[in-house]
Amino acid sequence: MTESKTDSWDSDALLAKAQQYAEVMNGFSKDDWQYGLWSSLCLELLARAALAKVSPTLLADLGNWHNIYYSLGKIPNAKKFVPKSVGISEVIRRQSEIDSHFDTELKDFCLLHVERRNAELHSSEPAFDGLKPSAWLPTFFRACNVLLDSLSVLPEEFWGADEAKLAQEMIDAAKDETAKAVLKLVAAHNTTWNGKDETEQKTLLAQAEVWATRQAGHRVACPACGTTALVNGDPVSAPQQSMGEDLIVEKQDYLPSKFECIACGLKIAGLSHLSAAGVGDIYVQTSHYTPSEFYELEDPMDYWEDDNNEPI
Incomplete structure (x- = not known):
């Protein structure tokens, strides 16, 4: 039986791809709809990388056992086999049960954010157009930083020093506003x-x-x-x-x-x-x-x- 690297489900490979998307994302201003779209793609890859860090098998679609076999680094004998992973919504739900820091608030935000992406790509709905950065960016950065922590990656290593500092400032400011409102x-x-x-x-x-x-x-x-x-x-x-x-x-x-x-x-x-x-x-x-x-x-x-x- 031939071995497979299964790069598409490898945690390090997914993390590297997420960082590439983050660089593209930061090429746009934060109130640009394209910044929001690329942020959702970056978030998905980080979530998949975090789940794969526990085990690539957690990404396998259970509808076909060959997907589990593939996740173990093997290539099935099945004809016309194309590996299939679980959808991003299921990835987010699984991660929320595994990582206690990835709480319900972050889970709900992530589900909403990737749904915006789906609406943008599949329905041509301008889901990110007109979305104020203050309404979602603090929670986005907090979710990403929690996922990065589960990957043992510092925010400075992923975002860069300046962006990581800005992200933390936005997170802290949002906490203050939350406290005042409550x-x-x-x-x-x-x-x-x-x-x-x-x-x-x-x-x-x-x-x-x-x-x-x-x-x-x-x-x-x-x-x-x-x-x-x-x-x-x-x-x-x-x-x-x-x-x-x-x-x-x-x-x-x-x-x-x-x-x-x-x-x-x-x-x-x-x-x-x-x-x-x-x-x-x-x-x-x-x-x-x-x-x-x-x-x-x-x-x-x-x-x-x-x-x-x-x-x-």
Whole structure:
């Protein structure tokens, strides 16, 4: 069987191609639609390179096992074989589950950004035309820098010193604006809450306690009204199981992505916004299972063997 270099799925080759696209991208002004288009191509290659860094097999389309074989550096015997990798949306989703720093906020941005590219290329829709750099560039740079970190590449090595400095300044400025906006939102809900009479507050507090108990999520105190509220997120670690007295206990770390308080109506989405509001910490979700639930046994008695020594 002949060996194949599979350069198209090689992490270093993909990274080198991404850097070429970055150089082309930087040949345009940041408010030019072509800058936006090339940025989406650069982002895709960085995401593919990061996933391939874990293993090229993660890029293989599972619809044909020959793609997996090809990802291992082999050339299949299949006639007319053309290797097929997964789509960029799936690449982004897989990377978000593997890298805890590639949070939901970055995942959602990347999915939107590559969708703009698809609209531009496949529908002739001017998706990048008129798009203000301040609306997307800080998040774009943050996403790229997280991907570069997973590739053990410094931003200065990829972007160049001046561009890397500018990128970090934009990221820091966006954090400040996020904090200002969220704290203003929290203050507005706090004012509304304080304007309610004591009877209404007690009613809403009781409703929130019941709601938070029944809903899935992590219970926290609302930064606006202090009532019990919930944050929900995505797992960022493998689940850890241990045996209790009668149950299997499973614990897993989660990174918050959204917050909701039904008492004062405050809702926050995105890790940067949650962190600015003080509810963005990683939390542990604990689940308890009986052995039959954990191993998905329909009826434990189905696995009970008769004792043939029992007298008839």
